[in-house]
Amino acid sequence: MRINEAYEHAAILPCPGEDSGCNKIVTQCVDVTAPVTLVPTASLGTVTVACQGVPVVNCTTDPCGTSSTITVTQRVCVTIPVRYDVSMNTCDPTISCAEGGSCGPCSPCGCKA
Structure with missing residues (x-):
């Protein structure tokens, strides 16, 4: 393959801090935990009956005729107001090294020419 035209390009610049010496970029994955505890509550209001x-x-009447039993049955509508809620408790977040350590680059260098 031959290129017959001159090709111009911008100079490749090093990332800041990488212009001399032995600079390395390392990455470490970490596990961040933010514990949240949910606590349910239920409050009962005043019960009404109608x-x-x-x-x-x-x-x-019993077989001997010495007593009678009367049973009264009434349909009753019972209303029980219930208020459900959930409160949240949080604890301080924690951080720890991830198993396996390195997880590869988190993002590209981001240098701009």
Whole structure:
């Protein structure tokens, strides 16, 4: 392959701090933990009761005829207000070295010509 034209290009500049000596870039992955504890709460309000319709009455007499048992059944609507909530508790975040250590470059050098 031949290039018959002159090719101009910008000079390749080193990253800041990499112009002399032995400069290296190292990376280390870390695990950052931010613990959050969720605590549920439930508060009950005042219970209300309302009768629905008319009661049903059932009467039974024992076989000897010496007593009778009356059973009254009433449908009742019970309303129980409940307020559910969740509160959050946080602790200080922690940091530790990741297993395996190095994880490769985090981002390119970012130098601009």
